[in-house]
Amino acid sequence: MFLLVAVVVLLLAGCAGPPVPEPPAPRxxxxxxxxxxxVPADTGFWARTxxxxRxxxxxxxxxxxxxxxxxxxxLDVTGVVVRHGPGFAARAGVTAAWDVELLTRQGSHVRVEQADVRVVPGARRA
Structure with missing residues (x-):
């Protein structure tokens, strides 16, 4: 009986599969x-580096x-790169077809707390 229990435990341990990898650390x-x-959305905007x-x-x-x-x-901003799926553009309020396509193709955006945005003084573009 002990041998049967030991075999079942070993088999179940092997059935667990490989360990699930942890998600990557935020970048x-x-x-x-x-x-x-x-600024096409209430909480988002397009910027050029x-x-x-874009x-x-x-x-x-x-x-x-x-x-x-x-x-x-x-602006100077500090934030976290966030991966997103194809439905993100609609949730973000992006409606222009070319912007939706670009945002979907990029697959990520930068998420920034308001306190981490700094307007560069005197550098407004004409």
Whole structure:
């Protein structure tokens, strides 16, 4: 009987499969001199990096707070890169077809707390 119990325990231990990998650690980023291109959503905006890449930034704002950034402003932001699925653009309030396509293709955005946004003084783009 002891041998049967031991075999069953060993078999069940082997059936558990490989260990489930832990999700990757959040990737923190600091982006300098972003230019706000457009603000099409209540809590998100498109910005262009100094390399010319477009990035979607989602701001974590207090409830009912107005969007604190404006088109043309230059910003420094610190946040976390967040992966998202194909439905993210609609949830974020992005409606322009080319923006939806780009955001879906990118598969990630930067999530930033309002306190981690700094407007670069005197650097408003014309």
């Amino acid at each position: 923190h980023v600091t982006l300098h001199d972003l230019v706000v291109e457009s 100094s390399d010319g890449d 990035v979607w930034v989602t701001l974590v704002l207090p409830e009912r707070a107005p969007m604190p950034v404006q088109e043309g402003e230059r």
